[in-house]
Amino acid sequence: MALRSVTRLFRGGAGVEQVDLQIGFGEIVALVGLNGAGKTTLMRLQLGMLRPDSGQSEIDGTPLRDVDAATWARVGHLVEAPLAYGELTVREVLEMNLALRGGPRSAPRIDAAIETFALAKYEHRRIRTLSMGNAQRVGLAAALQHEPTIVVLDEPTNALDPAGVIVLRETLRSRAGAGAGILVSSHHLDEVARIADRIVVMNAGRLIGELAPHEADLERLFFDTVLRDDQARLP
Numbered sequence: 537m538a539l540r541s542v543t544r545l546f547r548g549g550a551g552v553e554q555v556d557l558q559i560g561f562g563e564i565v566a567l568v569g570l571n572g573a574g575k576t577t578l579m580r581l582q583l584g585m586l587r588p589d590s591g592q593s594e595i596d597g598t599p600l601r602d603v604d605a606a607t608w609a610r611v612g613h614l615v616e617a618p619l620a621y622g623e624l625t626v627r628e629v630l631e632m633n634l635a636l637r638g639g640p641r642s643a644p645r646i647d648a649a650i651e652t653f654a655l656a657k658y659e660h661r662r663i664r665t666l667s668m669g670n671a672q673r674v675g676l677a678a679a680l681q682h683e684p685t686i687v688v689l690d691e692p693t694n695a696l697d698p699a700g701v702i703v704l705r706e707t708l709r710s711r712a713g714a715g716a717g718i719l720v721s722s723h724h725l726d727e728v729a730r731i732a733d734r735i736v737v738m739n740a741g742r743l744i745g746e747l748a749p750h751e752a753d754l755e756r757l758f759f760d761t762v763l764r765d766d767q768a769r770l771p
């Protein structure tokens with residue numbers, strides 16, 4: 537997937553500007569930045585949830601407007617209000633997500649997702665009665681159960697307990713091992729260092745640099761990169 541010179545500015549001037557980013561198959565790219573840096577906006581632009589003012593997003597080398605349904609069915613994402621259907625049960629949400637992607641409501645696939653994300657105790661509970669962390673697990677199960685080859689997840693470890701973080705890490709590694717391209721945003725540098733092939737730093741709507749995941753003292757490098765950018769931009 538790729539963003540090519542993508543700009544989208546909201547009233548007031550915030551947004552994303554001139555973003556170029558390409559994520560290859562089998563690659564996990566982490567997007568890091570302070571609150572309000574533009575990570576969610578970038579992801580929405582990649583997924584076509586938001587139109588750019590200029591530039592274009594691509595999936596499989598195809599501009600979004602020409603991406604066919606079969607390709608969209610290979611995308612898995614969790615960006616914003618994933619589970620708007622609070623009255624549905626966990627199992628129903630997973631069934632609906634498979635159906636929305638045009639696939640069969642494969643019971644074994646749903647069983648596997650429920651097992652992977654340790655949701656067996658809750659499968660007949662309504663979504664609105666779940667804890668935040670369990671709702672997040674359902675969102676992730678819904679995003680990943682169809683084994684997507686293009687994955688976009690906005691702060692997926694939010695609200696997860698350490699066991700959930702490990703499950704997610706293993707699931708993403710295995711997806712990437714199977715050839716998926718993965719874009720994931722996070723505030724947890726330690727966590728992204730464990731799974732990402734590349735760490736891309738965003739600040740004030742722009743991509744301002746990359747950090748190597750194996751580098752020592754990532755946090756300091758991150759803050760130095762942001763500070764340098766702020767100093768260069770601000771009068």
Ligand SMILES: Nc1ncnc2c1ncn2[C@@H]1O[C@H](COP(=O)(O)OP(=O)(O)OP(=O)(O)O)[C@@H](O)[C@H]1O
Pocket residue numbers: 546547550551569570571572573574575576577578
């Ligand atoms: N629909 C919108 N209308 C106006 N401004 C918006 C809109 N969506 C986002 N913004 C602004 O764009 C900027 C980037 O927001 P975005 O949510 O992309 O940041 P983020 O990096 O995901 O932040 P966080 O880490 O807090 O989730 C912010 O200043 C935000 O207020």
